[in-house]
Amino acid sequence: MLPLKSVPAVIGWLWTWRLRSEAVEAADFAGLETASLGSAFLSTSQLVNEGSLDADEETRALLGAPVLTDITDIPPLQAEFEFPGPQSTSLVLEPGDLPSVDGVQFKETPPVPAPHIGKDRRRGLRPPLSTLILFLVCLGLFTTRAFKVRAGRKTTAVFSLQQQPQKPQQQQRGGEAGSRERQQLDEQEKLLPLATHLAETVGIDESLAVLCDFRSSVQRAKQVQRSRLGESAVSLESPEIPMKQALDKGVSALSRLYEVARQRGLSLAEKTRRINGFSVFSQEELQAVGGYLGSAFAGMLEFHLDSLRSSLDAFGREVEMMENDLKRLRRFEGTQDRRLLAALVADVEFIRAANEAVEKLNRFAMDLKSAVATALVSHFRREQTCMHRKCRDLLEEQRVLCRVERRRQLSMSDGGTAALEKLDALDEELCRAGQILEIYRDKIEQIERGDDILSANALRQQANAVGQGLNALLEAVDSRRTEISGVAGAQEAAEHEEVQRVLHSLTTRASQEAATLADVVKSMQHEVKMRQTVAPPFLWMRRNHGRKDTETNSLINPSVEAMLTDWLQQVADNAEVVASQAASAAAGTGEANSGSGASEALLDANRACMVAEALRQEAELLGLRAQLIASLEFDMQVSDILAQRAAAATGAATEEEEEQQHWRVLVSPQESLQVRGLLEQMKEAKEEALTERGLRALAVAAATMKVASFGLISIVHGHEKQ
Structure with missing residues (x-):
């Protein structure tokens, strides 16, 4: 148409x-x-x-x-x-x-x-x-x-x-895609410090390897961005693909790190719950401890162990709640899940800290209980050993005196038959005393093998009964020997060559035991010095925040440790002096020409040996005191560090600590006042610990810091992490 x-x-x-x-x-x-x-x-x-x-x-x-x-x-x-x-x-x-x-x-x-x-x-x-x-x-x-x-x-x-218009439209679409990618890259770069802190907090090879993958992805994306900024025009062949691939790899690495950290947190939580906490002293044990260490020391020891027990229980409750939080966490999907990542960091960090704190505090408590039991058993053994040494020497002395008296009676022309019969009866008693001495020795060894305070105390009572009976028997033998008519007097008997040889042997043995005790005291002094240099808790946490391992602030009055060191040195020096005196006494018996001189040298050596035993006991008590101080300070450091972390999360810490904090919580004004009040309690307790010198005051300060620390932890745990 x-x-x-x-x-x-x-x-x-x-x-x-x-x-x-x-x-x-x-x-x-x-x-x-x-x-x-x-x-x-x-x-x-x-x-x-x-x-x-x-x-x-x-x-x-x-x-x-x-x-x-x-x-x-x-x-x-x-x-x-x-x-x-x-x-x-x-x-x-x-x-x-x-x-x-x-x-x-x-x-x-x-x-x-x-x-x-x-x-x-x-x-x-x-x-x-x-x-x-x-x-x-x-x-x-x-x-x-x-x-x-x-x-x-x-x-x-x-x-x-x-x-x-197609080319400008493509350029516009490319510009929009580039803007989104730059935003995603910025978000991943912002998450890099948090991811680094998470990987280092987990602290295993897998988490560190995934962190390297994430860093490589971010670096690759930055390289692509720089190369694109250097181009004069945007390519029409999907220029965002390399950038998108790098960003996707970064999200994938973050997702893997998230899951690795979550599983590690669950594993540590289960491990923490499986720790068998120590048991506190029973009233019978405390009575036994008080009988040796004193009621004041026993009461303070009971207070501190109860405080450690409460710490383990509190950590267990917090870990259980955070374990449930980890189980409820959803999957990590992208950089928009920063709060999810922050919540994971907070939970894993506390669970790892709780695991270390529970393990070490439990170890401190068990070591402290073991040290108390060891000191008490050592005291029981030392009491019975001194009695055993006395009975042993007395038995040998009575034996030689009876032999010398028998020879004297036989050498006499008018030796009485009655005296010889009495000497035969005494020999039988001495033979029975020797058998009892062996039983006594076994009882003492059983005390040393005692597993706990109550069993050791029971064995000590048994051994003490044997020792007291043996000593009574030997004293009765000596008394009956002196009652024999025509028997030589003590002075005359001591002049006998065989008697002097036995006395010299006993003196030498006493001096050797004194020297051994001096060496034991010196060794204990070295152990106490080593125990005073206990590593502070959470070294991984300090390294993550850029601090050196040696940057530790003492929370206890320095004069307490200095005084303890001086006491130990003085005890060790006294032990060496006593050992030297015992050695001089042993040397004097070899040069003595009279029986009285040999007897006096034996007495001197025995006294020196007893003083060495007392110095060893003093060294044990000082070692126990040092161990208690180390436990108190470690407990304070745990409370102080966790309180600082919690305060930094709420924004109430120092500027330096807040800069090192990778996650935050928002608290209400009322809770902010509570945080400040708890921090003030913490400050006052720390000041008291730095000024007081008594162990009980230190124990009270440690307990106060613990209460404040868990109060701060409870506030932080009840809020969403950002």
């Missing part, structure tokens, strides 16, 4: 060809008309074969409706012209009006009847009408082709205009 724009032109051409047809009919040029008609049909065939009249739907949509020519622009015609109505003949050519051209057959339609003007005129008008129809067809083809060419150009232009 012809475009609407050509309708006015068709009207004009119809009028022109009508006039021409009248002229042709008048001239009657039939042959010329036929030739013109043939040429017209050749041109029509060529035009039809060149292109289609149908325009592309897309092109039509782009072109829109053509602009109609105003009909008033056509000059007025001389003849009257009417447009056909809906029921009249259409001016648009139908395919049936054209004959077959070059083998192309158009679909036939009923012919349109021509206007009736008369028989002769109708016949005369056919050639001009055919020419007119051919002209109209050609005109339509040319018009359609022109419109098609213009439409094609317009479509190309529109497509070109549409293509031009």
